[in-house]
Amino acid sequence: MATRPTRPALRERYDRRRQGVVVEAARVFAARGYDQTTMQQLADELGIAAGGLYHYFGGKEQLLIAICDELMDPLLDRAQELLEQDAPPEAQLRALVRLWVAHVVAHRDHMLVFQQERHVIEHGDQWRGVRDSRKRFERLVEGLLDRLDGEPGIDRRLALSALLGMVNHTAQWYRPRGRLSPEQIADGYTDLLLGR
Template identity: 60%
Template sequence: MWMASSPPAPERPALRARYEGRRQEVVAAAAKLFAENGYAATSIADLTTATGLTAGGLYHYIGSKEALLLAICDDLLDPLLAHAREIAASDELSPKGQLRALLRAWLSHIESHRDHMLVFSQERQVIEREPQWRAVRRARKDFEQILDGILRRGEESGAMAFEDRGLTLLALLGMVNYTPQWLRPRGRLSAEQIADRYCDLILRAGAPLGA
C-alpha cells in the first residue's frame, strides 16, 4: 500500500471523541520524543514507554511511524496556514500590518508547537524525498508564498523597501525557523516581542540608511 493511512476512527461520537483525544496524546508524545532524539533514532518501543500503551495498542492510533510524523506536520502546518491566509486576505491591514500580524501568529504558533516545529525542521530530508510528503511540501511552499506576497505588496505600495526581497525572505525564514532551538517557555522575551523585533529587523533593513 502506498499511503500510510491512519486506522479508521470509530463511528459513535462519544467513542470517536475519546479516540481523537488519545490520538492527540500520542501525537504530542511523539513530537516530544522526535524533537529530542530525532525521528529515525526514536523507536516504537520509546513511544510505548512514553504513552503507556503497548506496541499493538499504539497502532490503533497511528497507522505507522511515518504517519505519525505526517500527523505532527499536519498539526503544525494546517492551522498556521489557515491563519496566514486569513491575515494575507485581510482588507483592514496594510502590508506592514499584515507582516507584523503574520509574524506574531507564526511565533506564537511556534511557541505552542515547539516540538512540532523542531521535528518539522529536523526531518527535512524525510519530507523532501518521498512522494507521500507532497502535501506537506506544498503547504510549506504555500506559506512561504503568502509571506513573500506580503513583502511584495509592501514593496509595490512603497511601504517597504528591500535590496533583495528574495534574500530577505530567506533570512526571515532562517531566523524564525531557528527560534525554537533557543526559545524557552518562560524566557526573557515573549513570542510577541520576538515577532516584533524580527519585523523591525526586516523593515528597517530596507529603510534608507541614516536618512
C-alpha cells in the first residue's frame, strides 16, 4: 500500500479516487457478497488492474472496514449534533429517525454490506472501532427513548430493538423512485413507535 501523497493537490485526487473505490466496492459487495467478490472483479468494475487496488488499501478487509466507517461515522456525528440541541424529546425523535432513514437509503449498499458481514464485525479483532460506533449510536437512540414523556405502552428496550429492526431493514426494500419518500417512511416509523 502506498502512502498518502504529501503534496496537497495530489492528496486531493488521491482521496477522491480512494473514496470512489469504497463506493464501488460497496455496490459490488452488496450485490455479489464480500467473499464472493474477487479483487479482480472489483478492479474490472473500476477499470483498473487488480494490483492497483493495493495502492489505496492494504487489503480486502481494510476495504470492508472503510465501507463501514463511511457508513457509521457521519451518521454518528449528525445524530450527536442533533441531540445536543435543546428540543422536546418527541421532536428530537422524529428528527433523528428522519436523519437516520435518509442516511440508510443514501447508503443502501454500505448498509447491506454491513448487515451481511455482521459476523466479522462482531468477532474480528480489527473491528472494535466499527463495533463501538454501532454501540454508541444505539445508546444515543436508547437515551432519547428514555427521555420520552408519558407512560410507555410498550417496553422501552423492546421499542429500541423494534426501531433498529425497522429502520435498518429499510435498506432491503427501499427503491429510489418508490411510492414513499424517505421522510414519509421515517415519519411512519415514528408514528408507529409513539402510538400514532
